[in-house]
């Protein structure tokens with residue numbers, strides 16, 4: 382494993398973050414066991430940064446992680462634990478209130494408290510606002526973050542799925558730095574390479590974290606618009622590069638993300654122990670600029686101008 386230092390964490394963060402969104406599967410006893418094995422494998426393989434959200438498994442993912450920490454409390458101090466809140470799902474199909482985003486102070490403070498209880502810990506190493514609330518009051522968020530910091534419940538703060546201007550707005554009122562922007566980056570969704578988000582990360586030392594890094598190729602991305610011909614062209618290029626680098630096609634995609642000088646940190650979401658371990662091979666590829674553009678061209682179906 383490789384590690385990245387960040388002054389806002391007590392530990393250097395593993396370059397590959399382990400994503401806990403899938404660790405409870407269908408919440409059957411078998412899937413929960415599989416999830417615990419996945420976490421233990423990640424730990425054994427050197428991952429020390431774990432990504433959660435209050436809504437993963439409806440809270441069950443944080444609870445399962447909390448169970449594991451209760452079994453092995455010594456693990457806590459060797460970990461960076463991130464969680465998110467701000468998406469407020471509709472409770473039942475007949476509920477008057479729809480799924481909505483909610484950055485109101487009461488909701489965020491209660492959500493953090495609930496995450497800490499489920500995880501069985503005193504402090505989140507990092508808290509992220511999950512998706513931009515269309516009704517966000519940046520000053521209220523600043524006050525909420527200040528309270529969470531003062532109470533010791535959160536060490537560092539960041540955002541997820543925020544645009545360049547939404548980050549700028551928060552940065553202008555927050556009494557602390559924004560440490561991360563967790564955004565979708567994969568072969569299907571390449572928006573951040575050209576919408577200012579990665580430039581902003583590079584400019585201000587914000588950690589760019591990539592969710593669903595394999596979306597669009599290893600499995601269907603959200604809102605996938607690739608045609609069969611697109612997929613074939615991308616697969617051909619990936620296969621050629623995998624042969625060149627003596628690795629598997631999905632490892633090429635991780636290397637493609639990580640070769641960007643901003644230092645993208647992919648979140649590995651597999652619950653398959655072999656894939657969790659094998660993802661690390663991507664850290665060793667000496668991936669070239671020419672191959673980055675070849676894959677970009679295959680993805681776009683045309684050369685850059």
Ligand SMILES: NC(=O)c1ccc[n+]([C@@H]2O[C@H](COP(=O)([O-])OP(=O)(O)OC[C@H]3O[C@@H](n4cnc5c(N)ncnc54)[C@H](OP(=O)(O)O)[C@@H]3O)[C@@H](O)[C@H]2O)c1
Nearest residue numbers: 400401402432541592593594595599648649650651652653
């Ligand atoms: N901030 C946000 O809005 C947001 C949104 C979504 C996710 N996230 C975070 O990002 C993390 C990662 O997302 P993700 O789970 O979508 O990541 P991912 O690592 O891109 O995808 C994992 C999924 O792809 C499958 N997979 C991986 N390699 C494969 C292969 N070679 N062939 C076929 N299937 C393959 C895995 O199945 P196996 O388990 O069988 O390997 C698993 O279902 C989540 O855990 C969560 O922490 C954040």
